[in-house]
Amino acid sequence: MTSTLMQNVLVRAQGLQKSFGPVEVLRGVSFEIQAGEKVGVVGPSGAGKSTLLHLLGLLTPPSRGRLELAGREVGSLNDKEATRLRSSTIGFLFQSHHLLPDLSLLENVMIPLFLRRLPTEEAHVRARGLLTRLGLGHRLHHRPGETSGGEQQRTALARAMVAEPALLLADEPTGNLDRGIGREVESTIREITEAHGTTLVLVTHDEHLASHMDRRLLIVDGRLEKIDCRPAARGRPPPRGEPAALGVTGWGPLAAR
Ligand code: ADP
Ligand code: MG
Numbered sequence: 001m002t003s004t005l006m007q008n009v010l011v012r013a014q015g016l017q018k019s020f021g022p023v024e025v026l027r028g029v030s031f032e033i034q035a036g037e038k039v040g041v042v043g044p045s046g047a048g049k050s051t052l053l054h055l056l057g058l059l060t061p062p063s064r065g066r067l068e069l070a071g072r073e074v075g076s077l078n079d080k081e082a083t084r085l086r087s088s089t090i091g092f093l094f095q096s097h098h099l100l101p102d103l104s105l106l107e108n109v110m111i112p113l114f115l116r117r118l119p120t121e122e123a124h125v126r127a128r129g130l131l132t133r134l135g136l137g138h139r140l141h142h143r144p145g146e147t148s149g150g151e152q153q154r155t156a157l158a159r160a161m162v163a164e165p166a167l168l169l170a171d172e173p174t175g176n177l178d179r180g181i182g183r184e185v186e187s188t189i190r191e192i193t194e195a196h197g198t199t200l201v202l203v204t205h206d207e208h209l210a211s212h213m214d215r216r217l218l219i220v221d222g223r224l225e226k227i228d229c230r231p232a233a234r235g236r237p238p239p240r241g242e243p244a245a246l247g248v249t250g251w252g253p254l255a256a257r
Helices: 002-006 049-056 079-089 105-115 120-133 149-161 179-196
Strands: 009-020 023-034 038-042 064-069 090-093 167-171 199-203 215-220 223-229 252-254
Touching: 009 049, 009 199, 023 049, 023 064, 023 199, 038 049, 049 064, 049 167, 049 199, 079 090, 090 149, 105 120, 105 149, 120 149, 149 167, 149 179, 167 179, 179 199
Parallel strands: 023 223, 038 199, 038 215, 090 167, 167 199
Antiparallel strands: 009 023, 009 064, 215 223, 223 252
């Protein structure tokens, strides 16, 4: 456990399997994710990407194998401990925003802070600050239904990030948006996770989005087929801003462990 923390490994999966009845969806997947890394999870529909994300998010237990999150072996946790670890460590962003329709954007973003028992005034200040930073300062008191798809998804991002989780799990977060709006939301996700040093695991069909990650895990038929690594990410952090300088076309295979 100590060595995990010393290496700064946030997620360690060893031989993760998940079955639903007789159907084996994940067939023994192993990898590590360092704190602060941005990892894209790619692969065909039905390959098991969302199932893997659910396991990482402690939404469902593995059928077999070992999963460590922030130095804790997940299999050893009872329900209460798993819930506590999830709410203290993980933010979720899905394809649908899942905002509560009768609350304002501001109130929606305050919810995770209430769950952490932050005083109302502090929760208000933090939620307002983050929404304003995400360009939604003029929409604070609107309900989700009165805002655009991009604004709704940016609000969901604010709700996922407001408690500053160590890990953001995103499952096709731009899948419901027009391409242009999707790109805006996607760069917002990158900016905000970079600014907070948040580890990002993002499932996507979008090559453009995947190419901006430090690494991508290719899942095919429940197996980890390949771990691709952007060359710049192996040494120092890549320069910001210029796609050409990021080496986004220069994927090099890295042995899957
Ligand atoms: P992906 O996200 O890569 O498209 P999923 O992880 O959603 O794939 O699903 C992988 C396979 O697991 C699919 O065949 C799906 O039908 C099956 N599956 C996912 N969740 C369940 C479940 N709760 N019960 C039964 N089968 C499931
Ligand atoms: Mg999926």
